[in-house]
Amino acid sequence: xxxxxxxxxxxxxxxxxxxxxxxxxxxxxxxxxxxxxxxxxxxxxxxxxxxxxxxxxxxxxxxxxxxxxxxxxxxxxxxxxxxxxxxxxxxxxxxxxxxxxxxxxxxxxxxxxxxxxxxxxxxxxxxxxxxxxxxxxxxxxxxxxxxxxxxxxxxxxxxxxxxxxxxxxxxxx
Amino acid sequence: xxxxxxxxxxxxxxxxxxxxxxxxxxxxxxxxxxxxxxxxxxxxxxxxxxxxxxxxxxxxxxxxxxxxxxxxxxxxxxxxxxxxxxxxxxxxxxxxxxxxxxxxxxxxxxxxxxxxxxxxxxxxxxxxxxxxxxxxxxxxxxxxxxxxxxxxxxxxxxxxxxxxxxxxxxxxxxxxxxxxxxxxxxxxxxxxxxxxxxxxxxxxxxxxxxxxxxxxxxxxxxxxxxxxxxxxxxxxxxxxxxxxxxxxxxxxxxxxxxxxxxxxxxxxxxxxxxxxxxxxxxxxxxxxxxxxxxxxxxxxxxxxxxxxxxxxxxxxxxxxxxxxxxxxxxxxxxxxxxxxxxxxxxxxxxxxx
Numbered sequence: 001x002x003x004x005x006x007x008x009x010x011x012x013x014x015x016x017x018x019x020x021x022x023x024x025x026x027x028x029x030x031x032x033x034x035x036x037x038x039x040x041x042x043x044x045x046x047x048x049x050x051x052x053x054x055x056x057x058x059x060x061x062x063x064x065x066x067x068x069x070x071x072x073x074x075x076x077x078x079x080x081x082x083x084x085x086x087x088x089x090x091x092x093x094x095x096x097x098x099x100x101x102x103x104x105x106x107x108x109x110x111x112x113x114x115x116x117x118x119x120x121x122x123x124x125x126x127x128x129x130x131x132x133x134x135x136x137x138x139x140x141x142x143x144x145x146x147x148x149x150x151x152x153x154x155x156x157x158x159x160x161x162x163x164x165x166x167x168x169x170x171x172x173x
Numbered sequence: 174x175x176x177x178x179x180x181x182x183x184x185x186x187x188x189x190x191x192x193x194x195x196x197x198x199x200x201x202x203x204x205x206x207x208x209x210x211x212x213x214x215x216x217x218x219x220x221x222x223x224x225x226x227x228x229x230x231x232x233x234x235x236x237x238x239x240x241x242x243x244x245x246x247x248x249x250x251x252x253x254x255x256x257x258x259x260x261x262x263x264x265x266x267x268x269x270x271x272x273x274x275x276x277x278x279x280x281x282x283x284x285x286x287x288x289x290x291x292x293x294x295x296x297x298x299x300x301x302x303x304x305x306x307x308x309x310x311x312x313x314x315x316x317x318x319x320x321x322x323x324x325x326x327x328x329x330x331x332x333x334x335x336x337x338x339x340x341x342x343x344x345x346x347x348x349x350x351x352x353x354x355x356x357x358x359x360x361x362x363x364x365x366x367x368x369x370x371x372x373x374x375x376x377x378x379x380x381x382x383x384x385x386x387x388x389x390x391x392x393x394x395x396x397x398x399x400x401x402x403x404x405x406x407x408x409x410x411x412x413x414x415x416x417x418x419x420x421x422x423x424x425x426x427x428x429x430x431x432x433x434x435x436x437x438x439x440x441x442x443x444x445x446x447x448x449x450x451x452x453x454x455x456x457x458x459x460x461x462x463x464x465x466x467x468x469x470x471x472x473x474x475x476x477x478x479x480x481x482x483x484x485x486x487x488x489x490x491x492x493x494x495x496x497x498x499x500x501x502x503x504x505x506x507x508x509x510x511x512x513x514x515x516x517x518x519x520x521x522x523x524x525x526x
Contacts, residue, residue, distance in 0.1 A: 014499075015499065015509055016498060019509070019510070019513070047499065047508070047509050049508060049510065050510060083257065083490070083495055083496040083497060083500055084496075084497050084499065084500055085497055085498075085499025085500045085502065085503045086499070086503075087499045087509075088497045088499050088500075106494075106497045106498050106499075106523075107491075107494030107523030107524060108491075108494050108495060108496055108497040108500070108523075109497050110494075111494055154513070155510070155513035155514050155516070155517045156513075157498070157513060157516055157517065157521075157522075157523070159522045159523065160522065
């Protein structure tokens with residue numbers, strides 16, 4: 001059997017996840033969780049308007065790598081999947097092209113990833129927090145507080161089912 | 174503003190240089206357009222589209238064209254949302270078209286069609302103050318926007334792609350807006366092969382327009398008056414004020430002002446309706462010319478407003494995970510932060526992937 005290569009630490013993030021971490025000053029933790037490097041597209045960077053300081057600093061330091069996606073590639077995706085905006089569409093193009101994992105909390109994007117790339121290519125904010133705990137970058141007891149802050153300060157959106165699964169997995173760590 | 178060197182912009186305009194996504198975002202923001210607008214077919218490929226017809230209209234100024242673009246974009250997005258959620262209604266209303274050879278025929282046809290459409294919409298003879306919502310519930314796309322310093326009161330389109338859509342300029346009185354909506358509705362249901370029509374301050378006073386166009390305008394005005402002020406209901410309202418048929422001497426400017434408020438029309442429109450219903454004569458009309466009875470203060474809101482049903486469809490599409498949060502923001506003409514806040518306020522949880 002030939003297993004499809006899924007790189008462990010190469011992540012391309014859309015705005016839904018970035019906003020959660022940038023708004024709660026936990027962005028450095030996010031970087032650490034993925035080996036100090038995160039990939040984003042230029043369109044996603046354009047969507048980030050608030051709390052950009054850490055992002056801009058990370059871009060300057062080379063910790064966040066910006067990929068320019070040619071518009072013709074996004075145009076194709078947006079016409080095929082009219083349910084996406086430029087930011088998400090560019091992320092999906094990059095992840096698909098490079099076989100990288102994609103970090104998103106958006107239901108429509110998750111559905112696309114599950115269908116076109118496979119569930120193993122998907123990471124949500126809650127998955128990332130669990131990864132941080134597993135890597136020892138975030139204390140287990142602090143994690144629910146981070147989620148609460150994301151909810152309050154970044155309007156973090158998650159379903160009750162997602163959160164229940166998150167709590168179960170957190171307990172098992 | 175777009176942070177691009179002038180030569181780059183020239184090259185983009187002349188199709189000698191591709192646009193990357195970040196630049197596209199900048200351009201879209203600078204021009205206040207959704208991204209999807211730039212991914213549509215080039216203008217030369219959509220010759221038969223209502224957009225082209227509107228663009229070619231002498232009545233649409235350069236300054237108004239951006240509102241036309243936005244109107245078309247909202248109409249297309251609206252239609253796409255309906256399809257996505259499987260609720261596309263044949264928003265195409267029945268067409269009661271007929272040839273008109275005289276002014277009299279135009280008036281009669283307008284009146285008859287107004288009664289027919291009221292029957293079709295099952296709204297009886299009641300005042301249609303809520304016409305915006307009535308039409309929206311029937312799947313018609315009604316877009317309200319402020320066009321400051323414009324002579325355009327409104328325009329309408331009929332497209333195979335997205336059905337009927339009417340634009341109303343909110344920089345006029347509420348009464349004018351309602352009459353504009355009814356007038357364009359008249360064009361929509363009565364003009365043969367209706368594609369696009371524009372109602373302007375100029376057109377309503379322009380006697381040099383082509384004869385057929387004048388008749389179509391007369392017919393649309395007759396329709397609007399009869400639709401907004403049905404004969405039976407006007408006379409019933411008069412009776413409630415103690416003004417019986419044949420006792421016109423009991424009418425006063427105060428009574429007429431009351432009537433026009435009941436039907437949401439201007440004093441002038443109500444006065445003309447009373448003439449056409451033969452409640453008063455043209456000569457009597459002059460004595461009722463108001464001195465102090467003003468129309469309602471012009472609307473001053475300048476915020477873009479999207480149809481309520483359109484907004485509800487967009488949020489529902491997001492809830493069902495049929496569109497992304499970014500797409501929701503794009504459709505509602507807000508940024509992703511505002512979209513997240515909105516979704517949170519509604520307590521919406523997306524369906525599982």
